[in-house]
Amino acid sequence: MQMQQRKAIDMRPALLFALGAFSVAAAQTPPPGQQIAPASPRTESQPIAPVTQLPAIRFEDATDPSDIHFTHSFGSAKLGSLLEGTGGGCVWFDYNNSGLPSLYVVSGRPLDDSMHPYPLKDKPHPSPHNHLYRNDGNAHFTDVTAQSGLDPDMYSIAVTAADYDNDGYEDLLVTGFGKVVLYHNDGNGHFTDVTEKAGIKVGGWAISSTWLDFDKDGCVDLFVGRYVMFDPKYRAFYAADNYPGPLDYAGETDKLFHNNCDGTFTDVTDKSGIGAYVGRTMGVTAADFDNDGWDDIYVANDRTENFLFHNKHDGTFEEIANDTGTAFGQNGEATSSMGPVFADFDGRGVLDLWVSDGSFNRFMRNLGTPTGSSPGAALDSAKTGFEDEGAGNGISQTDAQYVSWGSGVYDFDNDGQLDILVFHGGLIHLIPQEHTLFRGLGNGRFQDVSREAGPVLSERTVARGSCFADYMNDGKVDAYLVNLGAEGRLLHNVSTNTGHWIEVKLVGAMRPGDQSTAPGSAAKSNRDGIGARVEVLAGGRRWTGERVAASGYLSQNEGRLHFGIGTAKSIDKLIVHWPSARVQTIENVGVDRVLTVEESK
Secondary structure (H helix, E strand, O other): OOOOOOOOOOOOOOOOOOOOOOOOOHHHOOOOOOOOOOOOOOOOOOOOOOOOOOOOOOEEEOHHHHOOOOEOOOOOOOOOOHHHHOOOOEEEEOOOOOOOOEEEEOOOOOOOHHHOOOOOOOOOOOOOOOEEEEEOOOOOEEEOHHHHOOOOOOEEEEEEEEOOOOOOOOEEEEEEEOOEEEEEEOOOOOEEEOHHHHOOOOOOEEEEEEEEOOOOOOOOEEEEEEOEOOOOOOOOOOOOOOOOOHHHOOEEEOEEEEEOOOOOEEEOHHHHOHHHOEEOEEEEEEEOOOOOOOOEEEEEEEOOOOEEEEEOOOOOEEEOHHHHOOOOOOOOOOOEEEEEEEEOOOOOOOOEEEEEEOOOOEEEEEOOOEOOOOOOOOEOOOOOOEEEOOOOOOHHHHHOOOOEEEEEEEOOOOOOOOEEEEEEOOOOOOOOEOOEEEEEOOOOOEEEOOHHHOHHHHOOEOEEEEEEEOOOOOOOOEEEEEEOOOEOEEEEEOOOOOOEEEEEEEEOOOOOOOOOOOOOOOOOOOOOOOOOEEEEEEOOEEEEEEOOOEOOOOOEOOOOEEEEEEOOOOEEEEEEEOOOOOEEEEEEEOOOEEEEEEOOO
16 A cells, blocks of 8 residues: 655744744643643645655664664653753764774763752653664674763763774764763773863853864864853743743853864864854854865854854854855744754755754755866855755755754665755654655755655654664665654664665874874875765766764764765766865776775875
8 A cells, every 4th residue: 555645834833933942832832731742743735746656765663673772861750941852962983993883872861859840859760871882783783881981970962973083993072061071982892081181171061063174184173062051940931831941041152172183182262263153052063165175164053043164274264154144044033953964965066054943944055166077176256155945945844844853964765866864853842743754856856755764754753863874884874863851763774776875984094193294284184084075976977975073963973975876887986085185086986885995195
């Protein structure tokens, strides 16, 4: 029996987001003592595009057979603060160099009960711990948290991974309320807290972070986004069942740390210009949006204009979000921006920008036009900026009835077109919502194929962070979803009739002890290849991707770049533009494989 097609809607939802991503929504506030019902099914209206046959994309719930039994905790018997509704994130990373991505997931934990209106006391609740699950290579994972040392005593919210000391092992940074923790990967399955030794000090509410080599010296630097000046004692309720929103707290400045290439970092927040801006950060990512060879930083803010920090090549940044059309939403207002993702949707060699949102998701096309055919070609300076096409391509109308959090942009069926998987969940109450899969049609539009993609997407949950990886090495990208105060979900991609693919692992030439003579003159790229641009040419088409760290909401995907190339049976050229300015070209590359590219020396 053919499954019923899920339709789009052409109206805004009843929810009002006047107070931000965690604001009081009139439609969500129940009478005293009444339970809140799950979100109703999607409104039936006109489809985004006609469905002529069942799509190839399909996911199955692989949580139980994988033995990934993680349950997130927000630390109380009932949501009672902005902090608890934020949720948690995850990261896929190959910490033991097995060739398979493992999974690390973070959780909150109880605050002081004297500060909370809904203390746990003796009520049953999930074990509030972060967990590391080792990929065993047979669709099974083993919980190795106890021997890893990766369970910090903190209210954890997000996580990112990078090999900050270029020793060949990916390290972790965990952010949360009150502090951040930098874990050095010891190379034997154990991690050591080196936060103090490294000179990283971040107070307040650190919510998201990312890694980038902003001065191109061969060592990745650290950007930490902060949300608001949260005070758990502040209990000015608007109603008996609600709590203060983001606009009731002062915003925060973000932090930037320069990697000294010796295992230590220097706080350059003010020197770089980052410290001049106060926002309410939710998600961050870094990539080279203007093809000048230097990574820039995008900050998704909550009910505050977003920031786009343009890299000026001298250790400083200029904020240009308003000038580029990325500061505000479609109506010219500051929105509840959540998780940003850079991706080249149309194969022009420039990165477009996707941002999940509490209302209308944003699909922003990069208006820049390369002056040459190379992915590193500079853009025409007369055509810079972004244009929000979410309303025209069918995305915004469909997802406006939901609150969007984690999301991933990948070619899930390897047909050569990027797709978008978006996870949803209630704001200030535990209201479960179903999730959305947009299949790329190749003409600037997308098709909602959520119903046909399997019951796991129709299962209503209160989603937060999500991370993506091909954990089976079968060429099909899978996902892990962190649900607020509930068990997470492993979504295994079981799509059939898919196209060909290639996954690229980059290994930069930088090693411990190496150091360039001056910023911007690195003879070698950072070990992870963060900031490298990869171009794939096959069958008369071109695909471009950049190796980034954090992507989406509170999370990070595996470091390998994935390209679906459709019916092409071989790759004519694969070109890597390294941060060091080296360019490597590999010809006649086989498909359906994981390719490791080491930077030439």
